């Protein structure tokens with residue numbers, strides 16, 4: 386055996402020992418700190434079967450149940466220790482009081498990664514996130530969204546016409562509600578975000594629809610991408626994997642840039658979509674800079690990246706959550722005709738006999754319909770797992786445990802919102818949980834469909850007594866849908 390072979394063997398043995406030591410350190414991480422935990426092998430076996438047999442919410446449900454009786458506990462994601470927070474008060478602490486220790490959701494993104502992935506607010510970290518969120522928040526206020534909702538009536542008319550055709554011409558009584566809600570949401574989000582008429586309800590399979598659906602679908606390639614990202618944010622790119630196919634990214638960037646260019650003329654300032662809101666904010670900012678050059682703000686003016694990221698956020702965060710929530714809501718209503726009737730009567734009472742032209746202000750009067758939407762978001766939270774990264778070491782109150790910088794923190798919201806301790810008979814769909822007298826009984830930190838604290842959903846209203854602007858969006862969409870359905874079906878039942 387030559388010296389080269391001997392060196393190679395020694396290097397290999399050293400590498401194996403170092404890896405083994407690293408893994409040993411990780412596997413014994415929680416035991417050494419005296420924290421209750423789900424052992425590595427259980428977490429590992431679970432995650433390998435999880436990919437096929439159970440969804441991610443159910444996967445975390447196993448952790449949640451295994452840590453029953455504890456405020457928090459450890460588990461593993463791949464080979465990395467993670468912490469699961471179960472206690473509502475501790476959740477509020479992490480999201481709000483100790484926000485400066487937990488302000489990121491992911492490690493910093495790969496600066497050379499795909500534009501749509503790295504510019505979305507959801508993914509941004511540190512100062513960059515703070516600047517972008519601060520800039521974009523005004524565009525998501527209830528007042529601004531109210532202006533955008535005026536573009537919705539066109540989508541509702543298409544929906545109405547589509548349902549009329551289905552029922553009267555073909556006599557069809559079965560509708561694929563999930564597909565219908567996806568098309569409806571695509572039309573709505575396309576109109577609100579970019580002022581694009583997608584005509585999905587009318588059956589057009591536009592390029593926009595195909596590409597947007599493909600881009601934001603969580604398929605096998607994206608699962609691999611996300612898994613590699615957990616190991617290191619740069620790893621997918623080093624292995625030649627992108628979260629979007631280059632042609633998808635090119636198309637989306639192209640239409641966003643084109644739309645931005647088209648909006649630079651003064652005529653377009655009367656448009657009522659989200660992109661126009663952003664363009665108006667950008668003009669205001671530029672004007673302020675011109676008028677007061679010495680007091681120039683430190684933060685950059687809305688760059689193209691910020692605009693692209695904002696549109697990307699609207700498409701990715703807007704489509705699936707809204708379509709899924711509406712679908713689950715209709716599913717529960719199909720099972721509960723009594724609840725349907727109550728909604729119908731409430732709408733009728735609000736508007737008298739006509740059932741037409743319900744205004745944005747009327748939405749806030751629909752207390753029972755809002756309860757139904759809240760109960761849908763309890764039983765079917767779209768973000769059933771919420772994540773944070775520890776950005777500064779944090780000592781968990783009333784314990785000796787210190788969460789170290791870089792540790793991933795998970796809140797299994799799906800399990801908490803279905804825990805009988807907080808919501809008795811959790812599988813029962815019961816909008817009365819959110820009635821005026823019962824809502825006070827909900828333990829703070831156990832019902833968070835829009836997240837909590839400065840990093841919560843950008844459409845969540847911080848004032849807890851008024852509904853989130855996206856809850857109002859959901860109500861609006863549901864209402865328009867009901868008006869279509871009622872105008873077709875309910876006269877037969879109730880008039």
Ligand code: HEM
Pocket residue numbers: 506507508518698699700702703704706707710762767768771772833834835836837838839840841842843844855859
């Ligand atoms: C059914 C409707 C929706 C629900 C239930 C929902 C829920 C959520 C949740 C739970 C989060 C994470 C919060 C946290 O980590 O504390 C989130 C974040 C976010 N959502 Fe929504 N969302 C909805 C609709 C939308 C829509 C239509 C948009 C359109 C832009 C949107 C934009 C965002 C953004 C940008 C973030 C990231 C905020 C940040 O990191 O600063 N969401 N949403």
